[in-house]
Amino acid sequence: MAEALHWIGGALILAGALLSILGAVGVLRFPDVYTRIHAASLTDTGGATLMLLGMGLISPLGFVMLKLLLVWGFIMLTSPAAANALANAAFGAGVRPRIGTFQIMGEDKPGGSGPERSGEGTAS
């Protein structure tokens, strides 16, 4: 029984790690800061949840499990606050998101050159 739990827990940790890698791939592939935040939230939610769940299955019954539950709770509380602060700061600094496949918000012409620099200097 304990043996089976170890295997299941290990598989869950591996799945969480895979999800975190996918999140990192998304951060590299997506074009601007807002879409990258979406990719990073894969690591926050899915990756962290699966890994903590796996650790909970491997750990002995008791305080360790409760502590892992607390860690998960705090990640769920703090990661949206951090993501919101990041997005809000970017928007406040004048970085405008790409809207649709080509267009940048607030610009009429399609933004063909470097979406990362799209919003610089537009803050008034």
Place this chain on the structure above:
Amino acid sequence: MTYALGLLVALGGFWFVLSGQISPFFGGVAVISVIATMWLSARLKVIDRDGSPYHRAPQLLLYLGWLLGEIVKANVAVIARVVGPSHAIDPAMVEVKSSATSNLGRALFANSITLTPGTVTVDVIGANLKVHALVRENAGADSFDEMDRKSARTADPHRASGS
């Protein structure tokens, strides 16, 4: 007063789970740190409905269960976009109105949107939320309705019996 009591129980429980000790020394340190935290919270005037929402714990737990299902669905959707072709994404910026009347309800709604991958709350102005979405069709007019309704029912006072 009940809010202070809720915070006291939460802080005490938090300390006990983290330390796992019940010796007199650790108990004394626990009492000191809990009282210090309570005093700081009182000075900051955050011991109120929003700062100590433990009276809504059953509703919040139910809501968390539903939100977890949404997070799983959203995770799958975002993974599909990450590994898909580079033109698969269709970012959009939309305005969403929160029907919650309390700050707690609005914060819960905004954080739920941010927590689900694929949507991020960029700004909150009154009851209006500015939301950035990875895919336009996931941010249509009625796609946030269910979450809005559920979060408002979870956090707002005297709404538990309404549908």
